[in-house]
Amino acid sequence: ALTMKGFxxxxxxxxxxxxxxxxxxxxxxxxxxxxxxxxxxxxxAVDRTPFHTKYVVSRLKDEQKDEVRLxxxxxxxxxxxxxxxxxxxxxGYLCELLIIKYGxxxxxxxxxxxxxxxxxxxxxxxxxxxxDNKLYxxxxxxxxxxxxxxxNAAAAVSLKSFETAVLAAKLFLTHPSKDYxxxxxxxxxxxxxSNAVKKSGRCPVIAIYRVAHGVAPDVLWGELRRVGRKCxxxxxxxxxxxxxxxxWSNEESIAMIFLDVLNCNASVSRIHIGPxxxxxxxxxxFIYKYVDSPTSIGPWVGDDGRLYVVxxxxxxxxxxxxxxxxxxxxxxxxxxxxxxxxxxxxxxxxIPLGVSKGEVLYxxxxxxxxxPPWLTIKRASSI
Amino acid sequence: ALTMKGFxxxxxxxxxxxxxxxxxxxxxxxxxxxxxxxxxxxxxAVDRTPFHTKYVVSRLKDEQKDEVRLxxxxxxxxxxxxxxxxxxxxxGYLCELLIIKYGxxxxxxxxxxxxxxxxxxxxxxxxxxxxDNKLYxxxxxxxxxxxxxxxNAAAAVSLKSFETAVLAAKLFLTHPSKDYxxxxxxxxxxxxxSNAVKKSGRCPVIAIYRVAHGVAPDVLWGELRRVGRKCxxxxxxxxxxxxxxxxWSNEESIAMIFLDVLNCNASVSRIHIGPxxxxxxxxxxFIYKYVDSPTSIGPWVGDDGRLYVVxxxxxxxxxxxxxxxxxxxxxxxxxxxxxxxxxxxxxxxxIPLGVSKGEVLYxxxxxxxxxPPWLTIKRASSI
Numbered sequence: 004a005l006t007m008k009g010f011x012x013x014x015x016x017x018x019x020x021x022x023x024x025x026x027x028x029x030x031x032x033x034x035x036x037x038x039x040x041x042x043x044x045x046x047x048a049v050d051r052t053p054f055h056t057k058y059v060v061s062r063l064k065d066e067q068k069d070e071v072r073l074x075x076x077x078x079x080x081x082x083x084x085x086x087x088x089x090x091x092x093x094x095g096y097l098c099e100l101l102i103i104k105y106g107x108x109x110x111x112x113x114x115x116x117x118x119x120x121x122x123x124x125x126x127x128x129x130x131x132x133x134x135d136n137k138l139y140x141x142x143x144x145x146x147x148x149x150x151x152x153x154x155n156a157a158a159a160v161s162l163k164s165f166e167t168a169v170l171a172a173k174l175f176l177t178h179p180s181k182d183y184x185x186x187x188x189x190x191x192x193x194x195x196x197s198n199a200v201k202k203s204g205r206c207p208v209i210a211i212y213r214v215a216h217g218v219a220p221d222v223l224w225g226e227l228r229r230v231g232r233k234c235x236x237x238x239x240x241x242x243x244x245x246x247x248x249x250x251w252s253n254e255e256s257i258a259m260i261f262l263d264v265l266n267c268n269a270s271v272s273r274i275h276i277g278p279x280x281x282x283x284x285x286x287x288x289f290i291y292k293y294v295d296s297p298t299s300i301g302p303w304v305g306d307d308g309r310l311y312v313v314x315x316x317x318x319x320x321x322x323x324x325x326x327x328x329x330x331x332x333x334x335x336x337x338x339x340x341x342x343x344x345x346x347x348x349x350x351x352x353x354i355p356l357g358v359s360k361g362e363v364l365y366x367x368x369x370x371x372x373x374x375p376p377w378l379t380i381k382r383a384s385s386i
Numbered sequence: 387a388l389t390m391k392g393f394x395x396x397x398x399x400x401x402x403x404x405x406x407x408x409x410x411x412x413x414x415x416x417x418x419x420x421x422x423x424x425x426x427x428x429x430x431a432v433d434r435t436p437f438h439t440k441y442v443v444s445r446l447k448d449e450q451k452d453e454v455r456l457x458x459x460x461x462x463x464x465x466x467x468x469x470x471x472x473x474x475x476x477x478g479y480l481c482e483l484l485i486i487k488y489g490x491x492x493x494x495x496x497x498x499x500x501x502x503x504x505x506x507x508x509x510x511x512x513x514x515x516x517x518d519n520k521l522y523x524x525x526x527x528x529x530x531x532x533x534x535x536x537x538n539a540a541a542a543v544s545l546k547s548f549e550t551a552v553l554a555a556k557l558f559l560t561h562p563s564k565d566y567x568x569x570x571x572x573x574x575x576x577x578x579x580s581n582a583v584k585k586s587g588r589c590p591v592i593a594i595y596r597v598a599h600g601v602a603p604d605v606l607w608g609e610l611r612r613v614g615r616k617c618x619x620x621x622x623x624x625x626x627x628x629x630x631x632x633x634w635s636n637e638e639s640i641a642m643i644f645l646d647v648l649n650c651n652a653s654v655s656r657i658h659i660g661p662x663x664x665x666x667x668x669x670x671x672f673i674y675k676y677v678d679s680p681t682s683i684g685p686w687v688g689d690d691g692r693l694y695v696v697x698x699x700x701x702x703x704x705x706x707x708x709x710x711x712x713x714x715x716x717x718x719x720x721x722x723x724x725x726x727x728x729x730x731x732x733x734x735x736x737i738p739l740g741v742s743k744g745e746v747l748y749x750x751x752x753x754x755x756x757x758p759p760w761l762t763i764k765r766a767s768s769i
Contacts, residue, residue: 119664120691143691162691170663170687173670203683203696204654246657246696247688265696266653271587274629274648280553281502287556294763300586303756304553305630308503308526308545313586313629313648313756373686373696380677 015219019047042151054150059099073108073184074098080184081171081377086159089224093164097156100126100146115172120165121145124157171377178380186376190364196346196371205246206267207370208321209343210234211353212258215336220254226334227252231260233332234325238262241324242269242316247373251366257358258337259349261370262321269316277302277310286310320344346371398602402430425534437533442482456491456567457481463567464554464760469542472607476547480539483509483529498555503548504528507540554760561763569759573747579729579754588629589650590753591704592726593617594736595641598719603637609717610635614643616715617708621645624707625652625699630756634749640741641720642732644753645704652699660685660693669693703727729754 006012013023021034036049045051063071075098078084083092093101104126105111114124120143127149137153138145143165144157175183191199200207212230214223227250235245244265252258277289293302293312300313318324322342325332333339343349346367354360369375389395396406404417419432428434446454458481461467466475476484487509488494497507503526510532520536521528526548527540558566574582583590595613597606610633618628627648635641660672676685676695683696701707705725708715716722726732729750737743752758 161689163687163689166663166691167687170669170673170693173663174673177670199683203698205696244653244657246694247686265655265657266649268651270627270649272648274627280549280556286553287560290553290557290761291763294757294761300582300754301756302761303630303758304546304550306544306546308549310553311629311756313588315586371683373684373694374677375686378673378677378685380674 013217015217017219017221019049051148051151051154055096055148058150059096059103062103063099067102067106070102070106070108070111071099074102074111076184077108077112077171077175078168080182080186081167082375083160083164083167087224088221088228091159091161091164093157093160093168097146097160100124100149100156112172112175115168116176118144118165118169118172120162122165167375174378174380180379182379183377188365188376189368190361191368191371192364193347193350196364196367199371200346204265204267206264206321206344207346208262208264208325209346209349210260210262210325210332211340211343211349211356212260212333212337213340214252214254214256214258215338216256218336223252223254223258223336224250226337227258227260230332230334230337231262234260234262237324237328237332238264238321241318241321242266242273243321243324247370249366249370251363253358253362257353257356259353259363259366261367263370264321269319271316272300272313273316275299275312275314277312279309280304396600398600400602400604402432434531434534434537438479438531441533442479442486445486446482450485450489453485453489453491453494454482457485457494459567460491460495460554460558461551463565463569464550465758466543466547466550470607471604471611474542474544474547476540476543476551480529480543483507483532483539495555495558498551499559501527501548501552501555503545505548550758557761557763563762565762566760571748571759572751573744574751574754575747576730576733579747579750582754583729587648587650589647589704589727590729591645591647591708592729592732593643593645593708593715594723594726594732594739595643595716595720596723597635597637597639597641598721599639601719606635606637606641606719607633609720610641610643613715613717613720614645617643617645620707620711620715621647621704624701624704625649625656626704626707630753632749632753634746636741636745640736640739642736642746642749644750646753647704652702654699655683655696656699658682658695658697660695662692663687 007024009026011025015021015023019035021032024031024033034049036052037046039045039050042051042054075084075095078093078098083090085092086094086097101111101124102108104124105114121139122144124144124146126146138147138155142155142158142160143162144160145155146157148154148156171183231248231250235248238245245262246265247261247263249261250258251261278285280286289310290302293299298315302310302312305311318327322344325342329339341352343352350360350363353363390407392409394408398404398406402418404415407414407416417432419435420429422428422433425434425437458467458478461476461481466473468475469477469480484494484507485491487507488497504522505527507527507529509529521530521538525538525541525543526545527543528538529540531537531539554566614631614633618631621628628645629648630644630646632644633641634644661668663669672693673685676682681698685693685695688694701710705727708725712722724735726735733743733746736746
């Protein structure tokens with residue numbers, strides 16, 4: 004075990020090993036790096052950091068430091084500050100680059116309000132034809148790193164974070180408010196949440212996972228995202244319509260996935276699409292399988308020329324669907340403990356596991372009502 | 387009014403006017419045509435008929451006439467004989483061409499079993515490179531008319547009819563049976579049909595239309611097909627899942643559209659997808675519309691970067707959805723009379739309108755159980 008006098012130290016693994024040290028409410032990562040005198044000699048991503056520091060110190064004016072702080076606080080308020088997997092947003096370095104480019108916070112926001120993906124932001128005014136085409140692709144925001152133009156300094160920014168920033172920028176310009184910097188998170192009670200869910204006829208289920216000891220946050224959140232998608236697929240196959248999926252974790256022991264299901268009652272039957280009759284031996288196999296089946300209706304040839312049958316649904320409830328596909332909806336570091344079919348049940352079962360009730364209710368409130376706390380339209384006079 | 391001594395004569399309109407004459411159970415169409423000595427001089431589609439007759443008489447051997455009759459009866463048995471809109475299947479002339487090409491009924495079926503769309507069948511052995519490319523497109527079967535190679539003699543064959551023929555051919559070769567030629571249609575009672583529907587948890591609705599007097603069958607069935615699609619769209623928008631749509635008409639006064647709905651209970655809410663935040667003024671308009679709406683949940687930015695809200699559903703039942711969109715689900719010659727929400731209700735209300743109960747029950751039986759009567763797997767020894 005790792006010990007550092009007076010500190011709580013943990014050995015962690017991301018793409019490379021590093022040490023997390025904490026003292027009271029403070030936490031720091033100690034990350035090893037290779038020293039390089041030229042950017043082309045770096046061996047790991049971390050080795051780039053000294054070059055970034057040197058670049059920012061040389062280009063950022065003293066009076067721009069507060070502009071950087073404003074931009075960071077704005078992006079933090081709308082939930083897109085941080086390049087880690089959990090947030091998939093704007094890194095501190097990217098904020099510094101944007102202020103170097105646009106001069107001030109307000110000018111950055113004005114530019115952001117007109118961004119369209121894929122958006123190129125060239126800090127040093129590099130011509131767009133000089134940009135390595137490989138920087139494009141899935142990234143909605145392309146900011147060639149001025150110390151290493153082959154790298155996209157905004158590669159971590161997801162489409163959700165990109166569009167969130169654009170929306171917040173547009174709204175801030177028309178309805179400026181302190182709320183973007185200090186959003187007021189609300190926590191409703193179990194009863195209020197349950198009533199809201201009931202009124203809208205939704206049937207959210209919450210899957211609770213045990214998190215493996217010592218897993219690095221980036222690994223954990225990557226797994227939670229994949230597991231969330233798998234849950235949605237499993238429910239969809241079972242005939243349930245999932246309109247929203249959100250993850251929460253204390254990054255230590257417990258994780259939860261909120262699956263907002265629109266239809267509380269599964270239908271009794273489902274339609275099963277078969278092959279086209281002209282397709283090899285498959286079409287006859289389909290006929291042989293279903294023609295005398297006492298539980299199915301059909302087969303028949305649809306207007307689109309394909310074979311169809313109507314079959315009984317596989318699962319009676321979302322919980323049944325998830326538990327019947329346990330191995331598909333787990334990850335290497337997240338194992339399914341149970342699935343709660345109501346907010347009451349969740350709160351009752353999860354608090355004894357050592358999770359903060361306040362934290363859970365903040366998260367559930369946004370999961371149920373969905374409007375992010377910063378997303379309000381207020382008169383400018385209310386500032 | 388048109389009169390012909392001893393006959394019941396009606397003036398009808400398709401692409402050109404024609405006269406339908408009937409006597410007892412017999413019915414004939416008298417269709418005017420221009421006489422042409424060369425195929426390139428024809429003015430209407432009907433003018434081609436004498437050329438077809440001359441061609442078939444010159445090429446079809448006497449002993450092949452029974453082969454043509456077998457093929458026609460087979461295609462009739464599986465419901466794809468006839469080029470009219472209602473059937474969208476194989477014309478008599480096309481059957482003659484297939485026998486001229488393949489020699490016998492069995493050889494035609496053997497070839498048919500290996501067809502894949504788009505399938506070229508060249509009667510005179512024309513090289514595929516000589517075929518006018520315009521003949522391809524939406525048609526699954528391309529048979530250049532030997533008397534006029536610019537024309538596809540199989541243009542009427544729909545994808546459904548094509549795939550039905552391929553499936554029946556494959557099954558006939560592995561499980562030959564008289565049933566393909568003489569399919570045994572079944573008619574279940576109201577009660578049996580209602581129980582089958584209930585057991586599978588379906589909620590079919592049947593829309594009953596008044597048909598305008600004297601409308602030509604091709605016009606009527608074209609309208610019924612379009613109206614059926616509109617009904618499906620209206621129900622889909624209302625959150626109902628339609629798995630099958632079928633039309634029936636006595637081609638005189640009444641038409642019905644059977645809409646098989648899988649989910650009996652509409653959900654309370656539905657998800658409404660908005661624009662991307664980066665999209666012009668639309669995204670802010672979306673926010674302004676929903677941010678303070680007491681009946682909606684959200685708005686929020688989804689993982690795909692788009693704006694979403696949850697809204698109350700528009701319609702409480704499939705009938706509500708159809709009646710609220712009456713003008714969309716009607717045609718020029720078919721006006722909505724009422725919508726039945728059960729088979730009992732339909733039968734009770736439609737028989738007094740002069741529709742044959744037997745006919746309705748035959749149709750409903752296939753609409754509910756869906757397996758066409760010829761689609762069975764029997765041992766060859768049962769012939």
